[in-house]
Amino acid sequence: MLIVQKYGGTSVASPAHIRRVAERVAATKHQGHQPIVIVSAMAGETNRLVELAQAFGARHGREVDVLLASGEQVTASLMALALQSLGVAARSFLGYQARMITDSSHSRARIRQLDASTLLQVVDQGTIPVIAGFQGVDQAGNITTLGRGGSDTSAVAVAAAVKADLCEIYTDVDGVYTSDPRVCPDARKISRITYDEMMELASLGAKVLQIRSVELANAHGVKLHVRNSHNQEEGTMVVADNPHGEPDDLERVVVTGVSLDLDQARLTLIGAPSKPGLQSAVFGPLSEAGIVVDVIVQNPPIDGRTNLSFTLSESDLPTANQTLENLAKQLSAQRVFSDSGLAKVSIVGVGMRSHSGVAHRMFELLAASGIEILMISTSEIKVSCVIAREHGENAARALHAGFGLAG
Amino acid sequence: MLIVQKYGGTSVASPAHIRRVAERVAATKHQGHQPIVIVSAMAGETNRLVELAQAFGARHGREVDVLLASGEQVTASLMALALQSLGVAARSFLGYQARMITDSSHSRARIRQLDASTLLQVVDQGTIPVIAGFQGVDQAGNITTLGRGGSDTSAVAVAAAVKADLCEIYTDVDGVYTSDPRVCPDARKISRITYDEMMELASLGAKVLQIRSVELANAHGVKLHVRNSHNQEEGTMVVADNPHGEPDDLERVVVTGVSLDLDQARLTLIGAPSKPGLQSAVFGPLSEAGIVVDVIVQNPPIDGRTNLSFTLSESDLPTANQTLENLAKQLSAQRVFSDSGLAKVSIVGVGMRSHSGVAHRMFELLAASGIEILMISTSEIKVSCVIAREHGENAARALHAGFGLAG
Numbered sequence: 001m002l003i004v005q006k007y008g009g010t011s012v013a014s015p016a017h018i019r020r021v022a023e024r025v026a027a028t029k030h031q032g033h034q035p036i037v038i039v040s041a042m043a044g045e046t047n048r049l050v051e052l053a054q055a056f057g058a059r060h061g062r063e064v065d066v067l068l069a070s071g072e073q074v075t076a077s078l079m080a081l082a083l084q085s086l087g088v089a090a091r092s093f094l095g096y097q098a099r100m101i102t103d104s105s106h107s108r109a110r111i112r113q114l115d116a117s118t119l120l121q122v123v124d125q126g127t128i129p130v131i132a133g134f135q136g137v138d139q140a141g142n143i144t145t146l147g148r149g150g151s152d153t154s155a156v157a158v159a160a161a162v163k164a165d166l167c168e169i170y171t172d173v174d175g176v177y178t179s180d181p182r183v184c185p186d187a188r189k190i191s192r193i194t195y196d197e198m199m200e201l202a203s204l205g206a207k208v209l210q211i212r213s214v215e216l217a218n219a220h221g222v223k224l225h226v227r228n229s230h231n232q233e234e235g236t237m238v239v240a241d242n243p244h245g246e247p248d249d250l251e252r253v254v255v256t257g258v259s260l261d262l263d264q265a266r267l268t269l270i271g272a273p274s275k276p277g278l279q280s281a282v283f284g285p286l287s288e289a290g291i292v293v294d295v296i297v298q299n300p301p302i303d304g305r306t307n308l309s310f311t312l313s314e315s316d317l318p319t320a321n322q323t324l325e326n327l328a329k330q331l332s333a334q335r336v337f338s339d340s341g342l343a344k345v346s347i348v349g350v351g352m353r354s355h356s357g358v359a360h361r362m363f364e365l366l367a368a369s370g371i372e373i374l375m376i377s378t379s380e381i382k383v384s385c386v387i388a389r390e391h392g393e394n395a396a397r398a399l400h401a402g403f404g405l406a407g
Numbered sequence: 408m409l410i411v412q413k414y415g416g417t418s419v420a421s422p423a424h425i426r427r428v429a430e431r432v433a434a435t436k437h438q439g440h441q442p443i444v445i446v447s448a449m450a451g452e453t454n455r456l457v458e459l460a461q462a463f464g465a466r467h468g469r470e471v472d473v474l475l476a477s478g479e480q481v482t483a484s485l486m487a488l489a490l491q492s493l494g495v496a497a498r499s500f501l502g503y504q505a506r507m508i509t510d511s512s513h514s515r516a517r518i519r520q521l522d523a524s525t526l527l528q529v530v531d532q533g534t535i536p537v538i539a540g541f542q543g544v545d546q547a548g549n550i551t552t553l554g555r556g557g558s559d560t561s562a563v564a565v566a567a568a569v570k571a572d573l574c575e576i577y578t579d580v581d582g583v584y585t586s587d588p589r590v591c592p593d594a595r596k597i598s599r600i601t602y603d604e605m606m607e608l609a610s611l612g613a614k615v616l617q618i619r620s621v622e623l624a625n626a627h628g629v630k631l632h633v634r635n636s637h638n639q640e641e642g643t644m645v646v647a648d649n650p651h652g653e654p655d656d657l658e659r660v661v662v663t664g665v666s667l668d669l670d671q672a673r674l675t676l677i678g679a680p681s682k683p684g685l686q687s688a689v690f691g692p693l694s695e696a697g698i699v700v701d702v703i704v705q706n707p708p709i710d711g712r713t714n715l716s717f718t719l720s721e722s723d724l725p726t727a728n729q730t731l732e733n734l735a736k737q738l739s740a741q742r743v744f745s746d747s748g749l750a751k752v753s754i755v756g757v758g759m760r761s762h763s764g765v766a767h768r769m770f771e772l773l774a775a776s777g778i779e780i781l782m783i784s785t786s787e788i789k790v791s792c793v794i795a796r797e798h799g800e801n802a803a804r805a806l807h808a809g810f811g812l813a814g
Contacts, residue, residue: 015462049481055422056488063491066484066499070477074456077473081463084470092473096503097548141504 001033001165002123006133006155009043010172011229012075015082021170021229022082025128029088034123036162037090038133038155039079041071046148060107065135065145069095072132072151079130089127093119095135095143100154102136102144109136109144111153111216116161123162131158152213160220167222170229171208175236176201178405179258183393187400188407190256191234194241197256200348200382214238241350254351254358255403260396262389264294264342265317266375267324268309271334274301282308282327291320295344295377295386305334309375311386314340342374343392346384347399359383365402371395408440408572409530413540413562416450417579418636419482422489428577428636429489432535436495441530443569444497445540445562446486448478453555467514472542472552476502479539479558486537496534500526502542502550507561509543509551516543516551518560518623523568530569538565559620567627574629577636578615582643583608585812586665590800594807595814597663598641601648604663607755607789621645648757661758661765662810667803669796671701671749672724673782674731675716678741681708689715689734698727702751702784702793712741716782718793721747749781750799753791754806766790772809778802 005025012018028035041049049071053064076092083090098119102109122129133151136144146153152169159167176198179187193201195218202211208226217224217238227235272278279298286293296310312320317340324336345366352358359376362383366373371394375386387395400406412432419425435442448456456478460471483499490497502509505526509516529536540558543551553560559576566574583605586594600608602625609618615633624631624645634642679685686705693700703717719727724747731743752773759765766783769790773780778801782793794802807813 015459019463052422052481052485053488056426056485056492058488058492063484063487063499066501067481067488070480070484073477073480074459074474077470077477078459078463080470081460081465081474085463085465092470094473094550143501 002036002162003028003033004036004038004155004159004162004164004167005170006038006151006168007040007170007229008151008172009040009046011170012039012079013043015078018075018078018082022079022086022088024229025083026086026088029128035128036119036123036158036164037079037128037130038151038158039072039075039130040133040151041068042075045071045074062106062142065106066143068145069132069135069143072134076130076132083128083130089125090130091122091127093129093131095132096137096141098129098131098158100136100157102138102146104138104140104142104144106142107145108147109138111136111146111157114157114161116158119158120162147212149210152210153216156213156216156220156222156224159222160216164222166225167217168225168227169209170227172228172230173208174228174231174233175226176208176238176257178256179396179400180260183260183396184258184400184406186406188405190236192237192239193256194350195238196241196381197348197350198238200346200379201257201259209238254355255347255349255399255405256351257348258396258399258403258405259346259348260392261294261344261346262392263313263315264311264344264386264389265314266309266311266339266342266386267317267320268307268337268339269324269328269331269333270307270337271305272308272328272331273333274304274306278306278308278331281331282324285323285327286320289319289323291316291323295375295384297375297377311342311344311375341389342386343389343395344384344386345392345395345399346382347403348382350381352381352383361402362399365398366395369394369398371398409443409569410435410440411443411445411562411566411569411571411574412577413445413558413575414447414577414636415558415579416447416453418577419446419486420450422485425482425485425489429486429493429495431636432490433493433495436535442535443526443530443565443571444486444535444537445558445565446479446482446537447540447558448475449482452478452481469513469549472513473550475552476539476542476550479541483537483539490535490537496532497537498529498534500536500538502539503544503548505536505538505565507543507564509545509553511545511547511549511551513549514552515554516545518543518553518564521564521568523565526565527569554619556617559617560623563620563623563627563629563631566629567623571629573632574624575632575634576616577634579635579637580615581635581638581640582633583615583664585663586803586807587667590667590803591665591807591813593813595812597643599644599646600663601757602645603648603788604755604757605645607753607786608664608666616645661762662754662756662812663758664755665803665806665810665812666753666755667799668701668751668753669799670720670722671718671751671793671796672721673716673718673746673749673793674724674727675714675744675746676731676735676738676740677714677744678712679715679735679738680740681711681713685713685715685738688738689731692730692734693727696726696730698723698730702782702791704782704784718749718751718782748796749793750796750802751791751793752799752802752806753789754810755789757788759788759790768809769806772805773802776801776805778805
């Protein structure tokens with residue numbers, strides 16, 4: 001099998017860690033597979049480089065990308081040396097050498113194309129390519145980076161380009177869990193999850209896998225295996241919904257996981273004249289101010305006036321509140337109401353599509369725990385409720401138990 | 408003026424150092440000049456990276472070059488950020504971006520060509536290019552490095568390619584001295600020195616300037632100015648002999664400097680049959696064994712047999728002795744004699760060419776100090792004497808005073 005293996009920062013934190021990873025890669029090769037390796041910067045290295053940039057007040061842009069890209073460059077060369085020291089032919093590739101072409105959006109570049117031919121040629125010669133993750137190069141030859149955690153996206157892009165049989169994402173946890181084990185001590189590892197569920201479970205999944213890489217894997221049908229580099233356990237397979245049309249054991253469960261986001265605040269624009277273009281008049285300026293909005297709820301208009309509520313990260317509340325106060329005047333809305341100290345609890349599962357009553361069961365479970373629901377948002381495979389932050393962990397535990405997710 | 412400025416590791420050792428250098432570069436620009444900057448890795452960084460490679464038993468080769476090149480990459484991006492923070496447009500260039508094309512001899516690559524057009528275009532736009540020194544790229548796009556201290560060579564190569572008016576080499580000393588100030592406390596800074604003298608004064612000069620960069624400067628007529636980044640003093644100008652055919656104040660001094668090498672040992676092949684090919688039969692195998700030979704002296708043959716002596720670094724003595732013992736048998740020589748604990752003291756000066764009696768004066772000065780001369784080697788602008796190591800510093804002081812070099 002042609003297997004892409006991506007090793008995160010904690011898996012390559014020191015020469016001793018790198019040696020252990022090299023042994024694992026070599027073992028994969030000795031089992032008859034053809035590995036292609038993607039590496040992150042050694043744990044702590046990116047933070048060290050970010051601090052150096054901050055000494056000059058810089059956070060983003062061309063030069064910061066040149067700086068940060070050096071972190072993965074170091075790991076890629078060390079991993080190639082580690083493999084060579086085990087008698088295994090290996091060769092490092094930087095972004096430009098792997099022809100990882102991106103757009104020119106420094107610090108958050110998107111991959112445009114990736115020429116697999118050089119990599120496959122090296123693999124055919126029995127040499128293991130070791131690719132510096134997180135980095136690419138634009139058409140003009142400038143170094144770009146894919147954003148924090150971008151090495152996952154590098155790995156999936158390589159797996160898609162070389163048509164790998166499998167893309168293994170190695171990290172320091174055993175996989176994706178039914179809930180955060182710190183909140184639900186009986187959370188268990190999910191053995192299979194769909195791309196859609198993984199994306200909806202962002203708050204659980206983002207800790208182990210950059211969500212954007214899941215999107216890319218979904219688009220190209222790349223089979224992901226999230227696993228722990230410190231043991232040999234099977235991790236979590238991230239796959240297409242009911243792949244190959246076979247009967248799918250995923251169908252047996254309705255809810256796959258419960259996620260909890262404790263950093264929520266809410267703004268409500270009260271009594272805004274209901275007319276076409278209201279939403280874009282509100283969310284355009286917020287987006288320009290760099291505010292990421294989460295749940296949005298709009299009530300049906302009464303007497304030509306409507307209330308528009310949305311949640312956001314609490315740290316964005318002061319800026320967003322100011323922006324919205326200004327908009328309220330322009331739009332002749334009545335006033336702005338602000339809430340902080342909120343949380344969002346969500347249940348996710350592809351099974352919801354074929355099972356009615358899941359949302360209702362969720363509301364019952366929260367009611368039985370005496371938890372008031374402040375906002376509701378639903379999608380095909382997810383139901384989210386905004387509640388008071390003080391009830392967040394209780395809500396997650398009640399749902400985790402109530403939907404039978406405990407290990 | 409178009410000025411190339413190269414800053415060594417101690418000049419860019421921390422963000423605070425980098426900021427000071429950026430201020431100096433900005434001042435150069437504000438004076439109406441067009442600077443192009445070359446940077447080394449931050450002091451200590453190359454050693455840190457070398458240690459990482461050694462964890463995998465690696466010292467040279469493709470992957471070590473990828474690893475080490477990251478050091479200059481970090482400084483180049485930070486220097487560009489530092490300049491930008493002062494409101495000066497700047498842009499970093501890695502080896503491949505500056506099109507610094509080398510051969511494929513990893514860890515000791517030689518520059519083949521350098522396309523100045525991109526750099527000059529950037530300069531014309533008012534942007535300061537900040538080039539990562541020490542690194543290049545071969546025709547196939549592999550990262551190469553130029554050997555330790557190679558940033559000096561990068562700087563001279565860039566200066567030659569862009570036809571710079573001046574190449575300033577910034578370091579942590581004030582310039583090249585008439586002798587090592589630790590040995591001769593009255594040594595003074597040389598204000599002008601020729602390329603030839605600089606090359607012959609390797610043991611003094613190599614501390615401030617990679618000798619290979621002087622060769623390159625000589626070949627392309629690049630005017631060098633070696634100076635201290637921590638002050639505004641004029642340093643040492645390294646120039647062509649009698650440039651522009653003008654009357655040259657260099658002619659006034661006969662001896663420019665005194666150098667001392669305390670790491671010398673000697674091997675002598677005694678009673679070797681004198682025949683064509685003897686020397687290549689001896690020095691071929693030594694070269695293959697990685698031994699660098701310094702002074703060579705051969706006595707005229709007596710009865711068809713000759714003695715061949717040479718000096719070398721004391722650490723190479725055991726290997727070289729073994730090699731020579733084997734050769735002695737093959738060549739039917741009588742025996743091998745080995746000496747350790749030697750030193751070499753040299754006087755250098757272009758003035759010697761037009762002044763007779765300089766060597767004689769050197770021998771007189773050493774005799775007056777009671778120092779026995781064991782070997783003599785002469786070139787057009789240099790006379791070297793091998794002596795006992797215990798007399799090394801006294802010899803240097805006697806010559807420094809005797810030739811009137813004291814400040």
